[in-house]
Amino acid sequence: MTDKINDYIFRLENINLSYNDLIIFKNFNIDFHLDRINIILGASGSGKTSLLNIISSKINKDDKAFVYQEPRLLDFLTSYKNIEYVLKDKIKNKNEMDKKIKNALEITGLINNINSKPNELSGGMRQRLSLARALAYDSNFIFMDEPLQGQDIKRKKELIDIIKNIKSKTNKTIFYVTHDVYEAVMLGDYVYILSNKNNFTQLIFQTYIDNNDIENHQAKLTDILINN
Numbered sequence: 433m434t435d436k437i438n439d440y441i442f443r444l445e446n447i448n449l450s451y452n453d454l455i456i457f458k459n460f461n462i463d464f465h466l467d468r469i470n471i472i473l474g475a476s477g478s479g480k481t482s483l484l485n486i487i488s489s490k491i492n493k494d495d496k497a498f499v500y501q502e503p504r505l506l507d508f509l510t511s512y513k514n515i516e517y518v519l520k521d522k523i524k525n526k527n528e529m530d531k532k533i534k535n536a537l538e539i540t541g542l543i544n545n546i547n548s549k550p551n552e553l554s555g556g557m558r559q560r561l562s563l564a565r566a567l568a569y570d571s572n573f574i575f576m577d578e579p580l581q582g583q584d585i586k587r588k589k590e591l592i593d594i595i596k597n598i599k600s601k602t603n604k605t606i607f608y609v610t611h612d613v614y615e616a617v618m619l620g621d622y623v624y625i626l627s628n629k630n631n632f633t634q635l636i637f638q639t640y641i642d643n644n645d646i647e648n649h650q651a652k653l654t655d656i657l658i659n660n
Contacts, residue, residue: 455632469606471620478626479633480609496573497566501581503558505550536568556587576608617649627660
């Protein structure tokens with residue numbers, strides 16, 4: 433197995449993975465794009481999260497942050513303290529830490545909730561705090577695994593705009609797992625569709641998302657998912 437980060441490409445080559453007699457990946461190859469939002473799209477059981485874990489394993493632990501379906505916050509800490517908790521071993525300068533925390537809360541629209549605890553925030557706001565925490569961690573890579581699952585359409589649109597804002601203000605590479613075509617076309621720079629139709633994970637389609645052609649992209653990706 434080899435893997436490379438060259439120029440603007442993050443490459444995985446000849447990936448093989450199995451659990452007991454179940455083959456997950458077989459000579460799997462894929463090129464992702466650095467400094468972009470890479471969407472890993474597919475139905476449940478298609479290998480999306482397994483691929484995310486493989487990518488993560490290639491990156492130093494101090495250079496990656498995570499956003500999950502559940503915010504995974506500490507209920508007894510304020511918004512500020514929740515972010516401070518993950519930064520305390522990485523950033524020693526208190527002024528620098530304070531600046532990063534407040535900047536992250538500002539970008540995610542939570543600066544007025546700086547002293548609120550998670551149980552005082554709505555579901556959408558808690559996920560904003562999870563995004564703020566990942567942003568403040570100051571890594572080059574953010575991994576997002578179904579972070580908008582369970583959000584209503586209004587909150588989903590708000591969170592999509594925040595993720596796009598994070599990307600526009602940073603040069604972070606985002607790997608984003610979803611089964612939702614709407615999320616894929618609204619967020620993605622590149623979309624990769626996985627399928628296990630042949631009993632192991634395959635990359636069946638990949639595309640660059642042209643923001644001027646969202647409806648056609650959505651229709652095409654939906655059709656591919658339905659037929660695979």
